Amino acid sequence: MISLPQIQAFIEVARSGSFAAASQHLSLPRSTVSARVRALEERLNVRLLHRTTRRVTLTDEGRSYMEQCEAAIDVLTRAESQLTRSNELAGTIRLTVPLDMPKPALARLLGAFIERHPGIRVETVVSDELLNLVAHNIDLALRGGSPGTLGVVARKLGEGGLAFHASPEYIKTRRVGKTLVHLHEHAIYDPAQRLRKRARSSVQPAPLSTRNFELAKTFALQGRGIALLPESLCAEEVRSGALARLSSSHRVPALPLYLVMPSRAHVPARVRALVDFITDPGNVGSLL
Incomplete structure (x- = not known):
């Protein structure tokens, strides 16, 4: 016979990735959650979850069963919503x-x-x-x-513009003009890898490298080079004068x-x- 409490416990464990988190979400003892999932597996005669000391993950059978359970629960939820006229x-x-x-x-x-x-x-x-x-x-x-x-x-959803950013100190020290032309004269941080291959091959190898936007922005703030970053990410620093946005003859997607x-x-x-x-x-x- 179908047991909704068992199915609910299984879904919550699968979503949260642990019995401890599931017990908190359900406001039930961990032992109760574990017992319900174990009873469900025994009734179905199939292992639904891989259990390790660090994380709980779905088996292939568990993934298939969960998708069907979620679909069924959503149908029941919508049916109840219609009966109670609740949106x-x-x-x-x-x-x-x-x-x-x-x-x-x-x-x-x-x-x-x-x-x-x-x-x-x-x-x-x-x-x-x-x-x-x-x-x-x-x-x-x-x-x-x-x-x-x-x-x-x-x-x-859309596209965000990218621009070259550098600190005023770097611009002054390296005598960077209003338009950035010669990329090979600078260490360019391009965490999104949006520079064209030809342009990327000509820039100076940076002593520091990262694929993280925030860290690349920090390098630019410290005057360690020029960072190609989303304009929205650097808008506050540009307004405050901590960074300057450089125009460039290089087209960046x-x-x-x-x-x-x-x-x-x-x-x-x-x-x-x-x-x-x-x-x-x-x-x-x-x-x-």
């Missing part, structure tokens, strides 16, 4: 964003979404790793430059931003609501 959405959304995503803008965006849907909880995973969305139970991902691996559904979802036929209503909120023209511009 309130509820549940957890797992969102992953890169380390360099502007945090104040993201916080304002997610905060406004939660105010509109107080029954929803957004769990944000900050990582530059291209996580497997299904294996890590990720509902949505914001990714810059590339949507990532095959087998995902990606929607381009803009940096695209994608909203990515697992390739599933069924998308929970709460996830659709967040997708619609992020892609609203009045909101998406804050992330670019």
Whole structure:
């Protein structure tokens, strides 16, 4: 016989990646959560979760079962909502964003979404790793430059402009003109790898190297070279005079931003609501 408490415990463990976190979310003892998942596996006669001392992950059978359970639960939730005439959405959304995503803008965006849907909880995973969305139970991902691996559904939100930035001290010391022409005379930090191959091969090898925007910006602030960075990331430093934005004769492709979802036929209503909120023209511009 189907046991909804067992299924609920299994889904929460799979989403959070641990029995301890699941027990907190469900307000249940960890032993109860563990017993319910174990009972579910015994009843189905299949292992749903890989258990290690550090993390719990889904087996192939567990991943398939979870997708079907989530679809069924969302159908039940919508049916109950219609009967009670309630439009309130509820549940957890797992969102992953890169380390360099502007945090104040993201916080304002997610905060406004939660105010509109107080029954929803957004769990944000900050990582530059291209996580497997299904294996890590990720509902949505914001990714810059590339949507990532095959087998995902990606929607381009727009493009953010990139520009060369340097400290006033560096500009004065190295006598950099109003327009940056000779890249080979400088150490150029290009964490997004947006310089064309020919231009990239001509620049000075930088003694320090990084793929992280914030660290590249710090190098520029310290006068260690010129950083090719999103204009939005350096807007405050440009306003304060800590950095100067340099024009250049070198064309640099803009940096695209994608909203990515697992390739599933069924998308929970709460996830659709967040997708619609992020892609609203009045909101998406804050992330670019």
